[in-house]
Each structure stands twice: as C-alpha cells, then as structure tokens.
Amino acid sequence: MNIGLLSKRTTMLAGRIKQFYEELGHNVTIFTADNLSINESLLEYDFFILKSKRLIYLYAGFFIKAHGVPIFPDPDLTYKHKYRIDAHYLIQQAGLRSPNFYLGSKDVINNFLSKKAPLVSKSLMDSGSKDVKFINSNKDLSTLDENVVYFEEKIKGTHYLMYFIDDEISVSEKPPLSNEHAPMTEITPSQDMIEILRKWREYHDIPFGHLDVIKEESTNNIYVVDPGCFPEFSNWKRGDDPCPKICNIILKRISNIKK
C-alpha cells in the first residue's frame, strides 16, 4: 500500500513508523512543511496517518477525509484535541473532570486576576506544554504576547503523564511545565487512573494516546488538563517498543474505515 504520513518531522516516532511499514513491504511518504502541497495528488494514496495537529496538517486531513481517502486519527477528533474549548467538552463528555477555564482580553482578566489567581495560561489553539505559564499577578499577565488569553484554574497537586495503547497503560510523574520528552519517573497507576483511561478510550473510541492529569492534593480528585491523540510515547515505560503496536492498530482501523 501507499501510505502518507502527515508529520512535522521525519525523525523520532514518524521515522520509526515509516521504517515499520516499509519492512512490511509498504511505501511510506512522510509529508512535512517542506513537501506537503495540499491538492489532488494526495488522493493517490491508500491511506494517511495524521501525526501532527498543526493547522496545515489538519487542513490536509480535512481535505483527505472530504475526498473519502481513509485517514487516522480522524481530523475532526484531532482538531477537538487541539482547540481547548472542544477539548474541555471531550473531557466532560467522557465523564471526567477538567479545570474551570476563562477566556478574555488581558484588560478584562486584569480586573479579576487578584480574586482568581493562581491561574495557568495556555494557548487556545495548541495542546501540549508549549506556552503554558503560571500566572500569579498582573505582572505575570503583562509578559504574555497574546491579547486574548485562555486560562485554567490552577489545580494544586501532582502532575502525571498517562499513556495508553488499547488497555496497556504507562503512567509517569511529570515535572511541572515540562514537555512529553522530559525525564520522568514511572509510577504504578492507581485504580482511579486506570478507570479514567478506560472511560476516555471507550467513550471516544480512541485506541491510543495520552492524558495529562493532575491529582489534586486536597481532594485526591484527578483533573484532565491536556489530552493528546498521537503522542511520541517518549516516556512509555513498559520496556517494549510502542511503535509496532500503534502501527498494527492503525492498519486495523484503516481496514475498518475502508469497509
């Protein structure tokens, strides 16, 4: 099969996915911002993998889906992971907790910050740890570049990165404000963590991905602060390579879409 892989880079997990499928005899083209022109030429592929949530790749995903070429994960679901407001509803629909959030101009936020701080500012259109900042004062607020700011109430507790591939899970304690690739210590997941991942996976029919969560110190409640549908699995701690597992899942999903 001819497989297209929409990814911002050709290395790391994207490179390993390419190698895996090529060893099975498939042809794989990785489309990055250097070679991705979004037009009818993409429709010659048998299926696509949407590895990146960046807007250009999402546009390619919408184009591919609109023309009936199978693509995984679904671009609409990927967009909902990326857009904070949609992500909030994805979390709530699965019956999970997410922090209260605010969206407003800096001037408006300035007026109520003293009552609500500490807050966490995040980019409205980008999940992940990029651009995440703790905001305790008006001075912190003035350092933000954007005029319209998305904030979440800060949950005081321990941060965890929880990966899942079907019912296999790997959970690590995550340093505050770090990204997925930072060194982390594996923990044994608690029953409520296992239950959260089950609910997420089953409600949205997502076979692999991750949830960033915070276990609140005062209540032990777990809040989902960032979902992701195609992590790098840099901190997968189960001692095996997650790449073949996710590649096989994708093949299975694609064959279901084709049916």
Added chain:
Amino acid sequence: MKIGIIVDRYHLERKTQNLLKYLKSKANVSVYIEEEYLLNSNKFHFDEDIFFVKAKGDIIIALVKMLENETSIPVINSFKGIWTAFHRFVNCTLLKKAGISVPNFALNPEKIPPSFDNYISKNIIDQKTYAFNPDIEKLDGNLHVRDQRSLREKSFYDNYFFYQEFIKSKWEYKIYCIGRELFYYKQLPVLVNPNKMESRKKIDEIPELGEMVIKANEIIDLKISSVDFLKTKDGKFYLTDINSSPNFDYIKKGAKIVGDYLIKQAKR
C-alpha cells in the same frame, strides 16, 4: 422576547447600530461585547430566546461553541458556519466537493508555486477585521496578486500560502442571504476599484447564483451570509468568497429584514 447580540467593538460601533435600534423597538436586547466579555466555564447562564453573532473573534466563537454545547438557544450563525467561512481552504474544499464552482485553489509551502499561472494569494484564515490589501505583480504575462495580510501572517502557518486562481471578470457579484431571502448586487472588482461602494448596483435575481448561494449556505451551515462571485468571459460563475458576518446596512431596510428574521426564528 429577549435577543442577544454577540459583537466586537468595531462591528458594534460601525455595523450594528441600525439593527440594535430596530430590535430595541421590538424586544429586549442584551449585548455581549468581545473586548469586555469574560468567558467563564463555571458561570454560564443565559435566558435569551435567540443570539445573533456579528463578528468572528476568538472569544466570540468560543462563546458560540459553549452556547451550542450548554444551551438549546438558537445561535445565528453557528460555530460551524462561522469557523468554516473564515477557514478559506476548508470552505473551498467542501464547496468544490459539493459541486459548486470555485476557482482552482491550493495551499502550498512558500517555495512551491501553485499549478495555475494567474493567481491571487489570500490570507489563510479570514478572521480579523482588516481590509484586503493587494500587491499586484505581472510576471511573464501572468498576474500574481498577493494580499499583504498573507505575507504578514505566513510565519504563523509554517510559511504556507493559500492561492486561488485569478478569474478575470468585468463585475464582482455579491449576494446577501438572510434566511431564504436573497439580495443581488454587482460592483467593479476591488482590484479595479478599491472603493467597492462607488460602483455597486442592485441587480435582478440571477437564479443560477441563488441556487449556488442556498446550497453553499446549507453545506457550510450559514443562515445569514454574503457570497461573492466572479464571471468569466464565457459566462461561467465562480464562488470566490463567503462571509458569515456581512454588512447588511448595504441592503435597503437591511436592519429591519435581519431583525424580523431573528424575531421569527426566536418564535419558532
């Protein structure tokens, strides 16, 4: 009856005053101004019978998304409609797929030109309130028009450009749509005369365009819109732009028509 207007300061001051005046004579009106509004997920209660959205900023579309998720109050236009209208590549893809004639288009990295010779490069996301600002170049007999907005914003989008094939047309046709009512106008293309109102004329119905407008609005999920067309020498129309937040003050009694439409929708 209570009607909510969701608007930014620019549209409130310049494009919504007549509507507000008309609606206030018929109903209770609440106004939510983007620059003054704090969206709070924990405090979200509304008692309006309908909302009308006259802008498309980030806070506004987030509020629309939440209204759709948390209430059963109708919102005109919907999140899907507003979002799809300002993502040019997405609406061109959906319209073309549905059989509506749109000019050839492409989304390419900076170093890869489009496959068509004459083009106009537009901003990828048409969300902000600033005007089209063309930079025109003739190269080997081909016309290349670049909107300054697309040049300024390219770094936000991995140095990509949205290209639309240039359609040479004597007139630009603009159809306003309010529910099922259509209002037909034509004007000189902005590349010929940037002051679009100077040449604008009301014209008779063109059924072919009416059908395309109704179909486009259904696909994109718009109830109120304006849709632009260009016409080739051999008489073929191409849909070049669709706008979820049109200035209906350009229509005779536009504020009344929109106001009555909103009141009717609220009563349903």
